[in-house]
Structures are given as structure tokens and as C-alpha cells.
Amino acid sequence: MNAVVARLVVQRLGIMLISLLIVAFAVFFATEMLPGDVAQILLGQSATPQAVAALRTAMHLDQPAILRFVYWLGGLVSGDLGRSYANNMDVAALISGRLTNSLQLAGVTTLFSVPIALCLGITAAMFRGSLYDRIVSIVTVSVISIPEFMVATVAVLVFAVYLRWLPALSIADQVHGIGELLRIYAMPVITLSFVVSAQMIRMTRAAVIDTLNTPYVEMALLKGASRRRMVLSHALPNALGPIANAVALSLSYLLGGVIIVETIFNYPGVAKLMVDAVSTRDLPLIQSCAMIFCVCYLLLILIADVIAIISNPRLRNR
């Protein structure tokens, strides 16, 4: 049986790698379609034709796009992300520090949002159709259907403007002491948690309700089990797989949220770096950031898939 699982996981991994290749292709060609000569732009108007030609050769610009794609891909795999156009630094060096910041933000958000979302989702399913369930549903649908920056805006209005607990949009790069650290994280984490939790609550609720509709739960109902017993000891163990799947899937919404949140709160992470790179048209930096995001996203989806396979034996013998 473990061999079957391993084979399925390897298969998913293969699909992920193919997806990643297509993504790399799309990212590379979307950014290479730029009109204008990169070498000319880099060296400026006063460059001699010889210097431009030399740089073109050095950057492989005189070769066909498909070859450059292969060079670029090779570089990515071996950890050479290229040099930034804007400040001529190694992209890898630029990104590494920022990546830790972003991962910290994502980690703290996960720590906060997962327990809260699971509690709300499971209790909402437990009291399906009650006023509580309806309020939770309405709030989650609303949060999902408004843009992330609006959640951030509302958070700022509530916590900074009216309650005056936290600073509005001023976030320093330097941190002194634990209090300041908490204050810096608070706003982005609150915003992101809202965005991610909303998805997670909805999916958790749906997963538990799915198992509530099964014959064995009906049996529990018929034999007179209390609602609590019915949900917690009959439905929940069977819903754990779908719930874990839902958690991993909703965490992939972190990515979209992170781009907006890092921008609005001026948080020094990869997403902010990428948005800045877009405004300076710093292609190697954009390409690398985009690939990092896609890898994270595909990894989360892969984890969700694997959890689904492990938790549901019926998915194994397809």
C-alpha cells in the first residue's frame, strides 16, 4: 500500500515539475517580449556601439530566445539567479534576506489563522443553519468578495485611526525590542489572517458538512447521539483529510494577499521587492521572484494533494 502511495506522490511531483516548466516558460517569455534593446538601455545613450555589442554577447542577447531560455533555466536550477539591472547586485543576495521576512510573515499568519479558522469552521458546521452559522457564512463570503487592500484599509481604520492601538502605515526596517516587533507584525498579520481564514472557514465547514451527510452519521443521529458526539466523534475523524487539504489550499491564498499586504504596510519582503522591481522594470529580479512564488504555490498545492491521497484510501487505487 505504501508503494502505491509513493508512486502517486512521485506522479504528483512529476506533474508539478511539468507545471513549473510551463510556468517558467510563460514567465520568461512574458518578460522577454519587451520592446527595446536591454543592452542599450543598461549602458545608456552615450555608449559606444562596440560596448553595446560586447554586452549583448556577454548577456547572450545575440542568440535566439529559446537558447536564452535554456541558459536562464540552467542558471535557476544551479542557483545562479542572474544580476539585477537596477543596482547590479546578485539577485540571489537581494532575495535571500527578503525571503526570510516573507516566510516569517506567512508563518506567523499561519500560526494565528489555522486554529481560529478550524474552530469557527467546525462549530459553524456543527450548528448548521443556526444564526451563528449564518453570521459566520455571511462574514466569510463578504471577506472573500472584497479586495485584500480593503481588509487592510479597514484594519488600519479600526486599529490605528479609531482605537489608536497600532501605528498606521509606518513600519521601520530596524527593530528594537520585542514590543516593537509585535507592533510591526500586528497589522500585516491581522489583515492576512482575515483573508486566509475566510477561505479556510468556508472550506472546513463544507468538508465537515460533507461528512455529516453520510449514512454512518445519520445512523449516529438515529441511535440518539447528541449533536456534539455526532460531529466530534463520528464526523470529524473522517473529515480530517479534507480539512487538512482545505488548510493547505487556503494557505495558497497567502500569496495574493502577501503581495498587497507587503505593499500597503511597506513590509520588506519578497513581494514588495517584486512590486518595486516591476516599477523599475528589473527583469531578472521579477523573473526570480515570480518563480519563487510559483514554487511556493505549487508546493502548497502538492502538499494538499498528498494529504488528500494519504487520508482517503479510495483515491489510491485510481
Add this chain to the structure above:
Amino acid sequence: MSSTVSSARGLGLRINIVGAIGAAIILFWVAVAILAPLIAPYPVGKIVAFDYFQPMSSSFWMGTDYLGRDMLSRIMMGARYTVGISLAGVTLACFLGVTLGMIAAVVGGWFDLILSRFLDAFNSIPSLLFGLVIVAGVGSSLTVLIVTLALIYAPGSYRFARALAVNVNAMDFVTVARVRGEGIVYMVREEIFPNIIGPVLADFGLRFVFIVLLLSGLSFLGLGVQPPQADWGALVRENLDGLSYGAPAVVFPSLAIASLTISVNMLIDNLPYRIRDRGE
């Protein structure tokens, strides 16, 4: 089954109150988008007040923005960009996705397999990121925005339509038509499409919400609609400095987006059961 379109319209009248409110708000914004230049109280780009970030007042119902322009007029014009671009984008996305999806279901075989795998991979790029990359590469203009939004959401629409069409494709009347020797165009247009139009319309609405959110997100990052024009996302961005004072110039464009997206959701969730649930 062939009268689905007319019966859908007949059912559409029996909609409950929440759905009706949603529909009314959507119609309101569409009307505002069409009539914007006629009903805006002040010229859109004109600086009409001496003070920036003014609060709400009788002469400026929604306050003024960071340059002292009338917010109400700007939101009315913003409706044009937000609703217009999103509608164009979602129409293009659904047209591409649904057409390809139906063709893939009818043709089947290698064509279906390769197209599905390719579009699935495409689907696995986070949408906002994809938008960022394209706008970074090609630059931002209305056409680029519409095509980008359409490209991002076409794979999802393809997947949805294909799943529906595969079910219809297995039915007897389709087999009969195939035996009769009908071509792909006829099959798609006369046999498949009329039978999936209800769920496809519901999907159209949901995708519209995603596109409005993505467009607002891009504009918020300064990569969507470019100044001096501004859609609602761009309006929020422009006036973000007013956030610390709780200026209405930040709040109202956000509310406008929320009212549009939430009302589309309300409408779709309360569509008659027969239209909505055949997709699942």
C-alpha cells in the same frame, strides 16, 4: 432540454429578495458607468476645492481627494473603468474558455488531453502574480489589461465548461447527432451549448467577481489603469495617504468595489436552483 434558454429566463423572474437586491445594485452600477459623464456633478479631472481630503459635505457628497477633486464624480467615472474593463475581460475569458472547453469535450482524445494538461499548468500560476509579470513585461494599457485578465481566467472557465460538456456529450441525443454525421461547429452550437448555458452564466458571474478583485488589486499596486484615469482600485491607491485621517476618499472607492462584488455573489447564490446547481 432545448428550451433551456427561455425557461431560464422564465425562472429568473421568480428570484428571492436577496437576489433581487443584488441584481438591483449591479444594474445601478452599470447605469452609473454608462451615464457617468452626464450625471457627475463636477468635471472629473478638475480641482474644485482648495483643501485636500475634505470630509463629506453638501457640496462634495463624498469629500475630495488628495488634489481637491470631487470624489463622487471620480467614483462615477471609476465605475466606467472597473465595470467596463471587467466585463470586457470576463466576456473574452468565458468566450475563449467555454468555446475551447466544448470543443475539447466533443473532439476528445489527444486534443483534449494536451489542452487540459496545458491549461491546468497555466492555472497553477497565482493570478495576481501572473498579472504583475505581464504588466511588467508589456506595460499597462486598457487593451493589455483586458487581454491579461481574460488570459488569466480563461483556463478556469475552460475547465468548468469542459466538465459540464463532457456530461452532456455522453447523452443519447449527442450520440444521435454524431451518428447523423454533424460537424463540430454544429455539435457545439446546437447540442452542447444550449444545455450548459445556465451554469456557464453563473460561472460568468463568479469569474466577474474574481476579475473585479484582480483588476482592483493591480490598479492598487499602480499597475492597472494609469493616471489621470482611475478605476476604483486606483482611487484607493491615490488617496491612501488620507487613510491615517480616515478620509472618505479612501473609504468610498473601497465600498464601491465591495458593493459590486458582494451583490454579484448575492445574485448568484440566490439564482433559481435549476440554473445554479446543474454545474456541480
